[in-house]
Amino acid sequence: MATLADVARRAGVSTATASRIINGSSKPVTDELRARVLAAVAELRYVPNAHAQMLARNNRNAVGVLVHDVSDPYFAEITRGLQRVATASGRLTIICNTFREPERELEYIDLLHAHQVAAIVVAGSGYLSSDAETELDERMLAFEATGGRIAVIGRHHHASDAVLPANEEGGYLAGSHLFELGHTSVGVIAGPAALTTTADRLAGLQRSASAYGHSLQVVHSDFTRDGGEAATASLLASDPSVTAIAALNDSMAVGALAAMRAAGRFLSVIGFDDMPIARDVTPSLTSIRLPLTSLGERAMELALNPPPPNTPPRVETVPAELIRRDSTWPVAQRR
Amino acid sequence: MATLADVARRAGVSTATASRIINGSSKPVTDELRARVLAAVAELRYVPNAHAQMLARNNRNAVGVLVHDVSDPYFAEITRGLQRVATASGRLTIICNTFREPERELEYIDLLHAHQVAAIVVAGSGYLSSDAETELDERMLAFEATGGRIAVIGRHHHASDAVLPANEEGGYLAGSHLFELGHTSVGVIAGPAALTTTADRLAGLQRSASAYGHSLQVVHSDFTRDGGEAATASLLASDPSVTAIAALNDSMAVGALAAMRAAGRFLSVIGFDDMPIARDVTPSLTSIRLPLTSLGERAMELALNPPPPNTPPRVETVPAELIRRDSTWPVAQRR
């Protein structure tokens, strides 16, 4: 492995000069030496050791991102936004999949801390139980104490800059949409009860139910296509009066569609997040749109641009919007 | 930022002892000191500086992955496999999105090289033109010269361990399936012509066309849903005799379905890759399955376990398989 010293030796200069030339330092150097050094770099295929640079420069340039799973379209969209901003400011993004295991989250926070990242963006949902979050909070504080920045997406225990999707409002929009269509018996297929995302979306749905004077049948399952399928199947089996289903994300909604095809019963379904696939399933999915990519962008901006000192954390909310498609219709209308 | 020296000072020991205790070295240490050091670690919330460790230990523990875009389901699946194996062997995975820009690929290879990763897995398709690949090859050689390992997925110019999806065979299966159903005028919506993936799948399709004595209408576009939609629209408009469409990946196939809905004409469609969504669109998509996750696993295994020295690169092929669903039917049968 060629080192700076090798390059310097080959070019017949000191490592200081070589370093300055390679990094384009402002210190003036004669063209003669510059050429010799660059030639040596090329001949030796020299690539600087990033770790040595980090150590010597003591600046942080990478950023870390904690997501449940990048291959989940929800996080894929968010990550796209995060990366766009990070890359635009010349930073390497390290993506970590936590798979919603609190253990792994802790590990990754420490790992990113150890790697001296400039900032960490936590994109996964928070947990309701503060037990699970306390330890996480500690680690984050330790990270921040060393000058690291943290931004979270969604409701978390940790007090830092945050971008909050309007989950409650979105739930309210979803419920209201169904009730306006005349549905009175609505089933909800929800994600894990422990997540704040689930809780908030559900709360919005409950609020609309109260407003319209109806009640909800809630079944919890995984935030996945298969989770949605299973939850829908059980709902269909247990309560024949349900005429509409609100899914707390689009993956579950897609599963609901599959369960209904299997059962030969077709109820109105509304999803949540408005994933790209929503318009391509049949019927195309009515959903609550969250601008996920820009949400990611915003979170990374907050993370990279610290607020003035001694200011409270900044909290921004991004709005939810109803996107009507073909999967919801008036209750009177048979399909 | 607490350093090892701070911990050592606080515990009243040398940094050597502190380091040994923290890393669980085999060197014996009295319980007394051990307790003091661990207490200091906890009080100071000490997290070792990973860069300093890398430098001092001179071992490589992270691995890098180059993909076109993790949020593309094709790469998301592969990445899942790559990560599973990397994580199982205790390695951090650094995912880099190249967005198919050769420039960015070069940059990332160097960046990963600089970060002293143990291995790089290149998961994106290769390019047909060797111009584009020559420079890449150089950088890879430079990386390998320093002891780094490389494995590629798909056909690339670089001579390293490789996992090859059976693209040609899959193309042949797809074409044969359509011709067996009696189609004689088949349109192909293909990805960018510069990619080896496109070329290979197309070659298989051509082989089947020759075998059955038919010809193909090929339209190139992006490997995306919208690319597929556009290509299909133009195919539909330009050649009314086409009765079946072969898409070179599932995203394009989904776009084809959309274009057909828009045009009110429903032709048989076969996809490629068998993404999870294939079974959830309507009609459910006949596709060529590639075991993407295990393909990723295999590639990472090759990358992490070097072959015996002076052996030719290992090349493994993973088979393609036809998955019949509802989007293809005999030509005689009207829909």
Next chain:
DNA sequence: CGGTATCAGGAAAGCGCTTACCTCAGGCAA
């Protein structure tokens, strides 16, 4: 009791860089 093996712990030499500071020449004004 001297000599040696054993053991816990520390001193210090790097790992590959960056950069503050120093040196040495040459150029200028007085």
Next chain:
DNA sequence: TTGCCTGAGGTAAGCGCTTTCCTGATACCG
């Protein structure tokens, strides 16, 4: 000519760790 800048380059001190080698103390042997 002397004195002093200025510019080009080198010297060397770290950055935060790991690890080799060394030290000093204790235990054990004949």
